[in-house]
Amino acid sequence: MHKNEIDIITLGCSKNLVDAERLMRQLEAAGWRCVHDAPDPQGEAAVINTCGFIGDAKEESIRTILQFIERKKQRKLKRLYVMGCLSERYLKELQGELPEVDRFYGKFDFMGLLEEIGRPENTGVHACSSCAAAYERVITTPRHYAYLKIAEGCNRYCSYCAIPLITGRYQSRPMEEIVEETKWLVSQGVKELQVIAQDLSYYGEDLYDKSCIAELVRRISDVPGVEWIRLHYAYPTRFPLDLLPVIRERHNVCKYLDIALQHSTDHMLTLMRRHISEAEQTALIERIRREVPGIHLRTTLLLGHPGETREDVEALKQWVRKMRFERLGAFAYSDEEGTYANLHYTDDIPQEEKDRRVDEIMTLQEEIAAELNEQKTGTVMRVIIDREEADYYIGRTEFDSPEVDCEVLVQKDRRLTIGDFCNVQITQADTFDLYARAL
Numbered sequence: 001m002h003k004n005e006i007d008i009i010t011l012g013c014s015k016n017l018v019d020a021e022r023l024m025r026q027l028e029a030a031g032w033r034c035v036h037d038a039p040d041p042q043g044e045a046a047v048i049n050t051c052g053f054i055g056d057a058k059e060e061s062i063r064t065i066l067q068f069i070e071r072k073k074q075r076k077l078k079r080l081y082v083m084g085c086l087s088e089r090y091l092k093e094l095q096g097e098l099p100e101v102d103r104f105y106g107k108f109d110f111m112g113l114l115e116e117i118g119r120p121e122n123t124g125v126h127a128c129s130s131c132a133a134a135y136e137r138v139i140t141t142p143r144h145y146a147y148l149k150i151a152e153g154c155n156r157y158c159s160y161c162a163i164p165l166i167t168g169r170y171q172s173r174p175m176e177e178i179v180e181e182t183k184w185l186v187s188q189g190v191k192e193l194q195v196i197a198q199d200l201s202y203y204g205e206d207l208y209d210k211s212c213i214a215e216l217v218r219r220i221s222d223v224p225g226v227e228w229i230r231l232h233y234a235y236p237t238r239f240p241l242d243l244l245p246v247i248r249e250r251h252n253v254c255k256y257l258d259i260a261l262q263h264s265t266d267h268m269l270t271l272m273r274r275h276i277s278e279a280e281q282t283a284l285i286e287r288i289r290r291e292v293p294g295i296h297l298r299t300t301l302l303l304g305h306p307g308e309t310r311e312d313v314e315a316l317k318q319w320v321r322k323m324r325f326e327r328l329g330a331f332a333y334s335d336e337e338g339t340y341a342n343l344h345y346t347d348d349i350p351q352e353e354k355d356r357r358v359d360e361i362m363t364l365q366e367e368i369a370a371e372l373n374e375q376k377t378g379t380v381m382r383v384i385i386d387r388e389e390a391d392y393y394i395g396r397t398e399f400d401s402p403e404v405d406c407e408v409l410v411q412k413d414r415r416l417t418i419g420d421f422c423n424v425q426i427t428q429a430d431t432f433d434l435y436a437r438a439l
Contacts, residue, residue: 001076004120005033005043009068010140011061012051014147014196014232016084020049021137023083023110028138031120036140041071045079045117049110050086052166054334061086069100079117083110085166107167108152135181142386144419145192145228145402146185150178150216154198155205156235158262159273159341160305160333163198170199172207179219186225191419192384193220193229194401201235211240221250227421228384230401232258236284237276244291254398257288258298258327263305263312264319271307273340278319285323296399298327301361304354305333306345313357317364324368327405330361366431373406373429380425380439383408385416395424397434411437 006027010020024034035043046068050061061084071077079102087094088106095104105113139146153167182193195217197203204212221229229252231243236259247253263269264278289295301316320328332354335347383395386402392409393416400406410416410424416438424436 001044001078002033002042003044004031005035005045006117007038007041007043007046008034008036008049009041009046009064010037010049011064012049012053012057012085014194015149015152015198016049016051017140018137018147018149018196019084019107019110020047021140022135023047023049023113024138024140025136026111026114027117030114030118032117034138036138041068041077044077045081046071046077047081047083047113050082050084052084052086052089053162054336056334058086065098065101069098072100081105081113081117083107083113089162089166133180133184135177136184139185139188139190141402142419143189144384144386145194146188146190148178148182148185148193148195148220149173149197150195151197151199151203155202156199156237157273157340159271159345160302160336160339162336162339165338167198170202170206172203172205172212174207175204175212175216175219178216179223182220182223182226186223189419191225191227191421193226194232195220195229196232198233199235200231200233201237201239211238211242213240214242214246217243217246217253218250221246221252226252228252228254228398230254230256230398232401234259236261236281237274239284241287244288247295248292255292255295256298256399256401257295258401261299262302263308263316265312265315268305268308268312268316271341271345272302272305282319282323296326298329298401298405299325301328301330303330303332303357303361304349304351306341306347306349308333308349308357313360317360320361320364320368324372325365326369326372326399328361328365328369329404330358330365332358370429370431373431373434376426376434377429378426380423381408381434381436382421383410383424383436384421385410385418387418388412388416393438395422395436406432406434408434408436411435414438 010017051057068080082101083105087104151172153170154164155170200213266278381397385393385395387394395408423439426434426436428435
């Protein structure tokens, strides 16, 4: 057990990661040494930042908590704290069932942990003595990229989604604060920003009475030193079309958009409470591609939602063939208590059938992805180098978000620097990766 050391374990999405990074910055200012996602935790205290989105994520969170409770029983850990989405949603239940946890915090009150945990012994540092801005944090990603969270919450209330139950209504951060955070991130060496929110399309509606995502992206792109901006989690209904010229015209805004569509048929879009028709959704995708030539779209699809028929699945497959998304993930429906679907529908599709439908979509997408990747063979592309492995440098193009999209495996016939950009020629392609040589 390492004295004055805290292990921070982050589960779930990149929005959770930003919260953990903020907490780590304040803990370190108070004198603690923070270790993030250690393979072999050794700290005297631990903070688990949980996810409560779907069943699998909740199970992972509970399993992780139990592992650290066991460490505490073995006297390998003095104090254990839990924060995040799971404890935001199930606070009373967790307190009753897991008394070994010293204290639970939710999604929004976790900074109270600073006062609870105090300062480490014999460091001479007073807790909470930092004068750092609230947005400053310890960057746990490779130093050249970071996540930039612009809002919390969601107002959409799709049938299957528990996020509004956990995070509450949409809360945009002021533009000025986000721009200041961008400047700070650049001062730390960040070149690439992954702009994230539950719903980018809604940004500004609560603060400025209109969607301001286009203006915000323009302001961020004006900050010197920002090389790439990538946009995650737009919503198709009432999509802010004024964002498209910004993506097309700004050299440092990646031609990439993550827009969750979930399904294609009017039947399923209605059951899912998406407030959009198949025709409207198709027209939006076609307009995005027309106004931003070369854009790569990432989307997610949900299979096995109550009421989904084989006809819906076959129609969805035909639509996926037609749309030919550059990036696509498919997931099985998870019946989450308190959601509209949980209260009003019956989860009567067997898990095996849900998984089979997911496999059908992903098999189809693999064919499409391989064909689209093959078209890049012989082209010259700009990549950022993320890391060095034994046989290759690993990079990404502007069309690839970290951890979820394709990577570019660059031959090691010349010295490259992690975090730098370089031009490469694509020499080979497979379903999910490209191979290249540096120019």
